[in-house]
Amino acid sequence: MSEPSTSYGSRPAPTGSAFELFAWLFMRLSGVLLLVLALGHLVIMHLINNVGNINYEFVAGRWSGELGMFWRGYDWLMLMLAMVHGVNGLRTILEDYLRPGKRRTLALSALYIIGIAFLAVGSVVIFAFKRVV
Amino acid sequence: MTFYRGKEGQWSWFFHRLTGVGVLLFLLAHILDTMLVAFGPAVYDRVISIYAHPLFRTSEAGLFAAVLYHALNGVRIILIDFWPGAARHHKTIFYAMMALFVLCMVPVSYLMLRHIWI
Numbered sequence: 001m002s003e004p005s006t007s008y009g010s011r012p013a014p015t016g017s018a019f020e021l022f023a024w025l026f027m028r029l030s031g032v033l034l035l036v037l038a039l040g041h042l043v044i045m046h047l048i049n050n051v052g053n054i055n056y057e058f059v060a061g062r063w064s065g066e067l068g069m070f071w072r073g074y075d076w077l078m079l080m081l082a083m084v085h086g087v088n089g090l091r092t093i094l095e096d097y098l099r100p101g102k103r104r105t106l107a108l109s110a111l112y113i114i115g116i117a118f119l120a121v122g123s124v125v126i127f128a129f130k131r132v133v
Numbered sequence: 134m135t136f137y138r139g140k141e142g143q144w145s146w147f148f149h150r151l152t153g154v155g156v157l158l159f160l161l162a163h164i165l166d167t168m169l170v171a172f173g174p175a176v177y178d179r180v181i182s183i184y185a186h187p188l189f190r191t192s193e194a195g196l197f198a199a200v201l202y203h204a205l206n207g208v209r210i211i212l213i214d215f216w217p218g219a220a221r222h223h224k225t226i227f228y229a230m231m232a233l234f235v236l237c238m239v240p241v242s243y244l245m246l247r248h249i250w251i
Contacts, residue, residue, distance in 0.1 A: 008223035009146030009206070010213045028211050035204040042197050047244050051184040051193065056174035059167075079164070086157035093150055114161070122164040125171060132173050 023088055030081045037078040060131040072126050079122045087115035141227045149206050152199040159196055187249045194245045198238055205230040 005011050014020035045054060062071050090111055098104035166184075169177045183189060209226045212219045219226065 005146055006142070006220075007140070008142035008213060008220060009144075009149065010142075010210045010220070010223075013214065028207075028214065031204075031207040031211070035207065038200055039204060042200060046193060046197060047241065050245070050248050051181075051190065052248055054184075055181060056170060056177045059170050059177070079160075082156075082160055086153065086160060089150075089153045090157060093154070118161055118164050121168060125164070125168050129170060 027085060027088060030085045034078065034081050034085060037074065038082065041075075041078060056133075060129075060133075063126075063129050064131055072129075076123060076126045079126065080119065083115055083119045083122075087111060141224045145206050145209070145227055148202060149210075152203040155199050156196070156203060185248075190246060190249050194242050197241055197245065198234075201237055201241075202234055205234055 011024070014024050045051070049058070062068070091108060094104065094107050094111065098107055166180060169180050184193065206227075209223070209230050212226055213223055
């Protein structure tokens, strides 16, 4: 269970739980990395390119060739950090609104299962991709 | 949703959660649409072309705004956490971040939304 928020919309570093302190630190560290990775991704896809010229050819070209492994690594790091950051963020919200009990356990279990399943699917898509044409 | 003060800190916190949940939901959808590359160009191109619809282009500008807000307010939170004394200036930092947000979103909105017409 995390610390309550402050009046300036922040959250003090948790004390008394090594896991919560790790989670608190992870949110800040992954946040900084995602600032670069996710905003970089948006700039590449929506400002330099745009959804009108993103198609199979674009993705296949990006994930193949000399820089193929670089972009797969970039995409996977972003996917993994975003998923863990997002799931942990929603965990904080759910723990704020649901008292300990059956409903909280159910909601958190569903969150973790969905998070792990989507992360697994995304990872396979990124690394198993083989261009067909 | 409990609003106990409704000042800058409260609003920054509220929008941080709102944009966080919104971006997480988009991430799930985005994993599913990207999954379609495994089914070849016919399937992927058919589905991904939906993103070029004006309604989606507008939502994508909203997505950019959500990620940008979450990032800038995240930096503000980190400053308050790790820079002793920053908490005293949290309102100033909030308004500085929001100025930066608007400054970025003006050209970003133009660059993203112009494709609706051209």
